[in-house]
Amino acid sequence: MTPLFDLDLLLTGTYHDWLVAGLITSLSLTGISLALALPLAILIALIRLSPVKVLQWSGFAFVEAIRNVPLLAHMLFWYFGAPELLPTALREWLYARNIEATSAIIALTLYTAAYMSEDVRSGIRSIPGQQFEAARALGFSFVASMRLVVLPQALRVTIPPLISQTLNLWKDTSIATVIGVAELMYQAAKVESASFRSFEAFAFASACYLGMSLLITGAAGWYQGRFPVRAA
Amino acid sequence: MIKIERVNKWYGSYHALVDITEDVAKGEVVVVCGPSGSGKSTLIRTLNRLEPIQSGRIVVDGVDAYGRHVKLNAFRSRIGFVFQQFNLFPHISVLENCTLAPTRLRGLKPSEARDEALTLLDRVGLAAKARAYPGELSGGQQQRVAIARALAMRPPLMLFDEPTSALDPEMVGEVLLVMRDLARDGMTMVCVTHEMGFARDVADRVLFMDQGKVLERAVPSEFFARPEHPRLRQFLSDIRTPFLQAA
Numbered sequence: 001m002t003p004l005f006d007l008d009l010l011l012t013g014t015y016h017d018w019l020v021a022g023l024i025t026s027l028s029l030t031g032i033s034l035a036l037a038l039p040l041a042i043l044i045a046l047i048r049l050s051p052v053k054v055l056q057w058s059g060f061a062f063v064e065a066i067r068n069v070p071l072l073a074h075m076l077f078w079y080f081g082a083p084e085l086l087p088t089a090l091r092e093w094l095y096a097r098n099i100e101a102t103s104a105i106i107a108l109t110l111y112t113a114a115y116m117s118e119d120v121r122s123g124i125r126s127i128p129g130q131q132f133e134a135a136r137a138l139g140f141s142f143v144a145s146m147r148l149v150v151l152p153q154a155l156r157v158t159i160p161p162l163i164s165q166t167l168n169l170w171k172d173t174s175i176a177t178v179i180g181v182a183e184l185m186y187q188a189a190k191v192e193s194a195s196f197r198s199f200e201a202f203a204f205a206s207a208c209y210l211g212m213s214l215l216i217t218g219a220a221g222w223y224q225g226r227f228p229v230r231a232a
Numbered sequence: 233m234i235k236i237e238r239v240n241k242w243y244g245s246y247h248a249l250v251d252i253t254e255d256v257a258k259g260e261v262v263v264v265c266g267p268s269g270s271g272k273s274t275l276i277r278t279l280n281r282l283e284p285i286q287s288g289r290i291v292v293d294g295v296d297a298y299g300r301h302v303k304l305n306a307f308r309s310r311i312g313f314v315f316q317q318f319n320l321f322p323h324i325s326v327l328e329n330c331t332l333a334p335t336r337l338r339g340l341k342p343s344e345a346r347d348e349a350l351t352l353l354d355r356v357g358l359a360a361k362a363r364a365y366p367g368e369l370s371g372g373q374q375q376r377v378a379i380a381r382a383l384a385m386r387p388p389l390m391l392f393d394e395p396t397s398a399l400d401p402e403m404v405g406e407v408l409l410v411m412r413d414l415a416r417d418g419m420t421m422v423c424v425t426h427e428m429g430f431a432r433d434v435a436d437r438v439l440f441m442d443q444g445k446v447l448e449r450a451v452p453s454e455f456f457a458r459p460e461h462p463r464l465r466q467f468l469s470d471i472r473t474p475f476l477q478a479a
Contacts, residue, residue: 134319137280138333138385139309148332153323230322231367 006197010204015191022187023208029173033108034166041116048121066114071175074111079103079179104176112169116162123158124150156229163220167213184208233258233389233420239288248274250444261415263431264424266441272424276391280311293388309337312382312390316398318374320366326377327362330384352380356410372403376410392423432456440464
């Protein structure tokens with residue numbers, strides 16, 4: 001007789017391997033998307049704060065266009081829609097590779113960057129203009145002043161909202177299941193349909209989401225202790 | 233060291249600097265005073281191009297500040313600027329505030345920059361605070377660090393924009409003493425300040441500004457003993473005898 005909760009199914013064997021592979025895929029989606037989204041978010045924030053009207057406006061348009069469309073629609077667009085616009089050769093090259101994961105990463109990156117850029121922008125705006133001016137007066141360029149003086153302070157202020165965006169990103173990777181990326185939810189569903197052990201499969205997935213989220217929050221706490229926000 | 237020729241600046245329709253022409257010689261200490269809104273801070277901020285001008289010419293240390301081919305960052309790095317609000321970088325230590333620009337802009341090795349910064353911090357009496365963060369210091373200490381930070385770029389010229397106006401009265405002296413020592417070492421300085429004692433004892437020349445114009449320029453003894461312009465007489469009597477005026 002099988003036990004009420006079959007822990008062995010989660011700890012060893014094929015199903016275990018499927019779930020762990022899903023977990024690794026979800027972590028990779030998060031890691032890669034975050035690594036791409038954060039610099040993109042900083043770039044968009046700087047564009048929105050630049051003195052050039054056209055740049056400001058295009059940054060604004062990007063943010064609004066991306067974040068007012070649900071992530072599910074982004075996923076489907078980048079998987080089904082966007083490749084149609086590519087030249088045939090490139091499209092075939094893409095289809096021969098992991099187009100599911102690529103589409104998911106593009107969708108997650110753009111979506112996360114749009115939200116993060118707003119947090120970064122308000123972080124930059126919270127740093128007094130005199131800091132920038134003092135850096136320029138020492139002889140630093142616009143970019144160096146931003147990079148060495150304004151952004152390090154702005155990012156510290158921005159860490160709490162960025163953490164919450166990272167948590168959203170981590171959970172949002174589950175939406176990639178609709179375009180067939182073999183991430184954690186996809187693998188849990190696969191285990192469920194193969195074994196009929198629904199509870200174990202989805203309990204594993206939930207525990208992974210929860211555990212990873214707590215780790216991210218913990219890392220944020222460590223960062224804030226190590227690099228505290230300091231007032232002058 | 234500084235040549236200012238027929239400089240005009242407007243904020244919209246407001247004429248903030250009116251046909252200013254002044255020279256500052258190497259090693260000279262010039263104090264600029266005047267009532268609020270007279271344009272003295274605007275003037276000093278045009279010297280390192282923190283403020284644009286609409287006409288005229290400013291040449292600092294041989295460089296035409298508003299010339300077409302000026303390398304702005306290199307130009308600014310040769311002018312020390314001290315702000316009213318200190319503007320230290322709060323996220324890095326006192327020492328790092330003084331080594332950031334030298335390592336990045338003067339190409340010093342970290343160890344060299346550190347040694348130089350510690351020497352400068354010692355000069356302003358704050359070597360012991362090198363590892364502290366700006367937020368842990370008093371206003372007077374922060375301003376002395378700001379002076380050390382500016383000196384770390386080894387500028388031939390220092391500009392001070394009301395360096396003691398944001399300080400509690402008891403901390404004004406420590407900053408003025410640092411500035412006086414700097415002047416005695418031969419630094420070329422332009423100081424916007426309300427500290428008339430400093431102007432009298434340290435300045436080689438005092439300028440009086442009102443409504444965007446320099447109304448009077450004189451050596452301190454003349455400036456205080458025999459002010460010519462009626463507006464300056466009024467100003468000096470106002471700051472000397474506020475209670476008599478009110479009565």
